[in-house]
Amino acid sequence: MHTDEASLIERSQRGDLDAFNALVLAYQGPVYSVCLRMLGSPQPAEDAAQETFIAAFRAVSRFRRGSLRAWLFRIAANVCYDELRRRRSRPQVPLEAPAGEQRPAAEPASPDEPPEERAERRELARCLEQGLASLPADQRLAVILRDVQGLAYEEVAEATGASLGTVKSRISRGRASLRDFLLARGELLPSRSRPSSEGS
């Protein structure tokens, strides 16, 4: 798998578009997901994801050793920051689209899950998306990369171009704000803690 990726990168660096597109297919979900949560609505996220891969293809010859995923996220983050800046310069466009409203429903349906629990989980997810959208962009990006995408702190630093200390601080502040956001809406009661959370 990893050797596969290395070989695809090498071929991409020689201009092999098929090899590059294999990488696109492998990473388009996470890249789109980050763009969607950074920008808040599907169409700008689609544009940003597409722009990310175009820019990545142009720059792939300069990619050195490291995490391709972090490198792609870094390009995506830059594209998203550009879009957020453009929105700020056009005040008629809301800075933050309400998260969750236009979000594609990607609810994994589990037949064993009681309807009330599913409804609770959906409500918690909706609330979390809103909380994410309310964070400052730097904290939002750090939390998304760490907690939603599961990157290590070093990878988050690589993807954001920030120092490890800054990354720790952004994740800490972002999570604390999110916790406050959830508590204020009664969404972080002890019963809401998933069994998986206890093990971490």
Next chain:
Amino acid sequence: MFSISAHGRLRDQLSAYIDGELAAAAAERLEAHLAGCQGCRLEVEQLRATAAALRDLPEVQAPRSFALSPERAAGRRPRAGAAAPLALGMRLAAAGVAMALAAVLVVDLGGLAGDGGAGTTQETASQRESRYSSPTDAAAPNAEGAPTPATGGAPTGAESDTGTPSPADEVQPPAESTGDGGIDALAAAEIALGVTLGLLVLGGIALTFTGRKT
């Protein structure tokens, strides 16, 4: 036992602690604090629950494939392919009309008022220049290695408004070019000539592009 500032500093480390990102010595200090601080213990649990809830967010699927076509990879825009020649044609047409009108204006004002007219023309040109040199593509938070698409000529966005002269901007002949009646007839003829020239340019461009498409 702990001062308020020390307590605050330790609280700031809770998130890194639950991720196992604290150095051993710092983690030990924090654990000693947690043993005696119920508030921080509760906070650890809440932060864990928050992080777990984020991990459990539904996975988002890409709505379509973002694989690049050879055209995209080469920097062309297949989607906007039909609109691009039209947009270019419109820009060229606008420029053609503007040039024709500007030529009429220069001849007209030169013949009429001398230095006053020339001054007006110069001012228009400098205004136009300042419009073209307006900065676009603000610097992205880019560090070495990662490209900034906005500055790298990425094919979406930003290009449409990079100083493209709009017809409304360009067609601004000074309204004060009134003279006596004899010269009015000459001016009208010149304007008619300019408009005809502009239309010819437009027609030529349209023909060029329709010819290329087929």
